[in-house]
Amino acid sequence: MALDAMLQKVNALTGFTNAAGVEVVSAESGRAQLSVAKKPELLQFNGFFHGGVVSGLADHAAGAAATTALPPGKIAVTVGLHVNFLAPANGPSLLASARTLQAGSTLCVVAVEVTTPGRDGPVLCAVATVTLRVVDMPSLPA
């Protein structure tokens, strides 16, 4: 199965990303980009994207990026997530761009940048470093 198709399938099976409307923008070995558009159930009381949504998108993008760097039949699951919030996530959407720094046989480490469209172009609203463990991929429903 091609990387895009596999990521989209996992995405569709995942209640959280499916309900949030997360989309796979691009995927290649060791890298993935996911986006999500603004809607009320993703927001803080001030109307910005909630930190949990920023974190969840970064986490999911990291899992996608690391998994594409692994041999077939392996998947990367998050064991540690570190996020720094740099600017209000106050645009109409979020884009998480994940880049694998290390894809070992036991552990992966992925760096993620999350941007939101601003008046003068994308604004870097968060950076994350995600640590993942390599496990056997469970079989997915057909």
Place this chain on the structure above:
Amino acid sequence: MALDAMLQKVNALTGFTNAAGVEVVSAESGRAQLSVAKKPELLQFNGFFHGGVVSGLADHAAGAAATTALPPGKIAVTVGLHVNFLAPANGPSLLASARTLQAGSTLCVVAVEVTTPGRDGPVLCAVATVTLRVVDMPSLPA
């Protein structure tokens, strides 16, 4: 306004926690407990709570705990979030218990434990350390 009432009001105004069904279990100066019950839009493809939900609940509980420790008119907003996932979040609900370690005039640091009910009692499925900045509380709608 009493702490519980204030936290519940903020919660209700917040799309993310409102849609997720997050509830305030307890609140006192420097501490807060929030819970959320399982539903499809909060899950990973394997049926466990998604890491973004665990992280978002921990983040929100930390904000509640820190804010209760601040003088009236101040609120704590997350600038850094660190989560270690220790066990599958595979029970029927999550409980985040947040305890303020530091409540300064500029920064707060809060430790959070997230548990899920297991066969033999609560299972510690994640720990988080959250760094927050103290800002003026925006006025809430009546």
Place this chain on the structure above:
Amino acid sequence: MALDAMLQKVNALTGFTNAAGVEVVSAESGRAQLSVAKKPELLQFNGFFHGGVVSGLADHAAGAAATTALPPGKIAVTVGLHVNFLAPANGPSLLASARTLQAGSTLCVVAVEVTTPGRDGPVLCAVATVTLRVVDMPSLPA
């Protein structure tokens, strides 16, 4: 070899902790306490313990705590270190108290508190969460 003896041996073989004068205060399964006394080469320009020393002591205490929780022949090596600095490390010594939260076959997670003596008792100057990988213990010189 008893836990104390093993930790003291590793300590003595380690240039960093040996030069710094790190001492094993206590050790039991899953827990360890290490201390270090003030001396010029451990300090920031303001005379407080340097963040690298606080971090290094926390890291080393975490390794000791996790290793004592593992089966014989295994050792835990740090893969991720997260530290929050809460108060100036300005006392005459530092004490790192490490408690293992998870000791799996692949990964361990350890929480560490670092205190320094203050006028009214120990002051919590840093908290750390350390992620470690389990590997085979290398043979030590006799």
Place this chain on the structure above:
Amino acid sequence: MALDAMLQKVNALTGFTNAAGVEVVSAESGRAQLSVAKKPELLQFNGFFHGGVVSGLADHAAGAAATTALPPGKIAVTVGLHVNFLAPANGPSLLASARTLQAGSTLCVVAVEVTTPGRDGPVLCAVATVTLRVVDMPSLPA
């Protein structure tokens, strides 16, 4: 005082970096590179650089990078340090390259890469994200 001269002065006044032999390799607004050469008191029992040294060098480089991005009279002090160790720090020296992601009036966030020379060029042995608070610079001895 020029940036290089200021960083070198702070470095020389700091017991930890002075004893370790930390050198300022380069400095410009928002960026700094520091290096340190191998010596016994910086090592793990296996002969690699100790995690505390890697962390301390990253921390110090972050402080230097952030401070160069601030207005005169301000200095950045670390409040949070997150390090992922990616490969053994087993070369003859370490180089920490720090890049400021955010330099606000209250907080700074700096990304650091630490490399060690390997057979085929520099090996990325650790990445760090450092959160710093902006404070008034204390006066330095002449």
